[in-house]
Amino acid sequence: MKIIKTLALGLTVAAATQMTHAADSGFDLKTVDPEADRMALQKYYKDRFPKAEISDYVNGIYAVDAASREQWVELEEFPPYEFDVEKGEELFNTPFANGKGYADCFENGGIGIRQNYPYWSKEEGTVKTLEQEINECREKNGEKKLRWGKGEIAQVSAYMAWTSRDKVFDIKVPEGDKDAMAAYLEGKKFFYTKRGQLNLSCANCHLQGSNVFIRADLPSPMLGHVTHFPVFRSKWGELGTLHRRYSGCHKDSRSKPLKPQHETFRNLEYFQTYMSNGLVVNGPGARK
Amino acid sequence: MKKTLLIAALACAPTFAAAESFQEAFEMNRAMYGPDHVFTWNGNQYHTNHEEEMEARVKATKANAEDLLAKAMAKNKEVGELGFEWKLTKDILKDAQAAIDAGEYQKALDLAAQAKYHARIGIQQYHYAEKNWHLAVPQ
Amino acid sequence: MRKLTTALCSAGLIAMFSAAPAVADNHADQIAMGKAVYMGKSRGNCISCHAIDDPDANLAGNQGPPTIAMKQRFPDKRKLRAQIWDASQNNPLTIMPPLGKHWILSEEEIDAVVEYIYQF
Numbered sequence: 001m002k003i004i005k006t007l008a009l010g011l012t013v014a015a016a017t018q019m020t021h022a023a024d025s026g027f028d029l030k031t032v033d034p035e036a037d038r039m040a041l042q043k044y045y046k047d048r049f050p051k052a053e054i055s056d057y058v059n060g061i062y063a064v065d066a067a068s069r070e071q072w073v074e075l076e077e078f079p080p081y082e083f084d085v086e087k088g089e090e091l092f093n094t095p096f097a098n099g100k101g102y103a104d105c106f107e108n109g110g111i112g113i114r115q116n117y118p119y120w121s122k123e124e125g126t127v128k129t130l131e132q133e134i135n136e137c138r139e140k141n142g143e144k145k146l147r148w149g150k151g152e153i154a155q156v157s158a159y160m161a162w163t164s165r166d167k168v169f170d171i172k173v174p175e176g177d178k179d180a181m182a183a184y185l186e187g188k189k190f191f192y193t194k195r196g197q198l199n200l201s202c203a204n205c206h207l208q209g210s211n212v213f214i215r216a217d218l219p220s221p222m223l224g225h226v227t228h229f230p231v232f233r234s235k236w237g238e239l240g241t242l243h244r245r246y247s248g249c250h251k252d253s254r255s256k257p258l259k260p261q262h263e264t265f266r267n268l269e270y271f272q273t274y275m276s277n278g279l280v281v282n283g284p285g286a287r288k
Numbered sequence: 289m290k291k292t293l294l295i296a297a298l299a300c301a302p303t304f305a306a307a308e309s310f311q312e313a314f315e316m317n318r319a320m321y322g323p324d325h326v327f328t329w330n331g332n333q334y335h336t337n338h339e340e341e342m343e344a345r346v347k348a349t350k351a352n353a354e355d356l357l358a359k360a361m362a363k364n365k366e367v368g369e370l371g372f373e374w375k376l377t378k379d380i381l382k383d384a385q386a387a388i389d390a391g392e393y394q395k396a397l398d399l400a401a402q403a404k405y406h407a408r409i410g411i412q413q414y415h416y417a418e419k420n421w422h423l424a425v426p427q
Numbered sequence: 428m429r430k431l432t433t434a435l436c437s438a439g440l441i442a443m444f445s446a447a448p449a450v451a452d453n454h455a456d457q458i459a460m461g462k463a464v465y466m467g468k469s470r471g472n473c474i475s476c477h478a479i480d481d482p483d484a485n486l487a488g489n490q491g492p493p494t495i496a497m498k499q500r501f502p503d504k505r506k507l508r509a510q511i512w513d514a515s516q517n518n519p520l521t522i523m524p525p526l527g528k529h530w531i532l533s534e535e536e537i538d539a540v541v542e543y544i545y546q547f
Contacts, residue, residue, distance in 0.1 A: 037425075040427055188425075192424040197406065199413065199524050204522040209490055214476060214490055215488045216488075251375060254374055254375040255372070255373065255374060264371070318527070319513055319528070320505040320508055323534055
C-alpha cells in the first residue's frame, strides 16, 4: 500500500512538473510564442557560454571555441568562397534568353535583401526561401530550374548574401495568422524531435551537444546557424545551400532524408532564422 | 535455485513496480538478457523475443519469405507516411528480395523481420515524439 | 583403485587445462569483436563520444563520459548491457543512440562490446 502511495505521489509530482513545464512556452498553436522562444534560446547560450557575445554567434562554433577559431581566421584570409561570389555576380547579371534577369524578380533589384528570407507568404500559404524564388524567377522567364543543393543556385544565393552583409535579420511571424504560426511551430517541433535509427534530434547535437566533441568534430551552436549560408564546406570541397546541409544532417540521424525545399525544411528554416533575428547576414561562410 | 529466483525477483521488484506496462518489462528484460530469455510479468511467463523474430521462425520456404517481406514493406510504407522512415530499411528490404531470388529463404526471413521491426519501432518513435518533443526545448 | 583415482584426476586436470585455453580463446574473440564494434564507424562508433584507455583509440569524442572504472560503475554487468541496449530509458533526451532497441547492433555485438569495455 505504502509503495502504491509513494508511487502515486511520485506520479503526481512528475505530472505536475510536466504541466508547469508545458505551460511555460508554446508547444501548441494556442500558446506558441516565437519571441519567447528566441529569448529563451539566447538565455540558454548566455548561461552555457557566458563569455561569448550573442552577436558573435554568426560565426558558429568559432564564437565559442578559441582553438578552431584561429584556424578559421587563417582560412578566411583567403576565403574559399571568393570565386563563387564572383561567379554568382556574373550569373546574376547575365540576362535570360528573354532579356530579363534576376534583378527584375526581386525587391531592390535583388541587392541587399538576404535578411528578408525566409518569409511567410499569405497569398501562397507557405514559407518562401531565397533559393525557391531564384528558381521561380528562372521559370517565370522561361529558363530551366537549377538543382537545389549546389552549383549555380548556391553561387547566385552567395552573391545575394554578399550584397546583404551586415544587414540584420528580422523575420516576422505575422501575429494572428494561424497558418504562419503553424509553419513556425512545425519547424520548431522538427528541430527538437528525435528521429531516425540513431534517435537524434537537431537539438541533440546543435543545442545540448554544441561545442562538445563527436570524434574530432565540434557541432555548431544552433543560434546563428543560418546567417552564413550558403557555405563553402571543406568536407564538400565546394559551396552548398542550407537545404543541402539539412538533408545531410537528416540523413546522419539515419532517417530517410527529405529533399531540399521540402515544406518541412522550409518551416525549419523559418524557425531557425527567426531564432537568429537580431544577428547579421554574414554569408557566404566557410566551415569545416 | 528457488531461493535465487526469489532473491532475483525481490531485487527486481522496485523496478517492476515502476515499470508497470508489459512493454517496459519486456524491454528491460530484453535489454539485460538479450533474446530467448524467459521472464515473469503479472504472474505469467513471457520470452524476450521480438514478434518479428518469432515471425521469422517458420519453415524457410519461398511462400513464407514472400509473406513476411510483404508485411515488412507494408509496415515501412506506414512509417514513411508518418515521415519517420529510417535510412537503411529500404536496402534491407531489397536485400531480402535478393535473398528470395537466390533461394536463401531463411536469410530473407531474417532480413524481412529486421526491416519490419525497424518500421514498427519508427512508428513507436513517432508517437513518443508527438507526446514528448517539448521536453527538449529550453525554457 | 588408487591408480584409477589418479588417472581420473589427471584426466580431469587435463580436461580442465585443455578447456581453459578454449574458453580464453572464445573470450578473446569476443573481446576482439567488441573492440571492433567500439572503434568501427559503421558499427558501434562508441569512440566518437567515449574516450577509452586503449592504445588503438585515437581522436575520441567527449559527448559521453569516458569508458573507465566500468566494474565499479556497473557492478551488475547486465545493467551495463541494458544501458547500451537503450540509454534513453534512463535519460529520454540523451544523444546516445539505442543500440539494441533500434537494432543498430546485433545482440552478439552488444554482448561483445560489454565484454570489451568491462576490462576498463
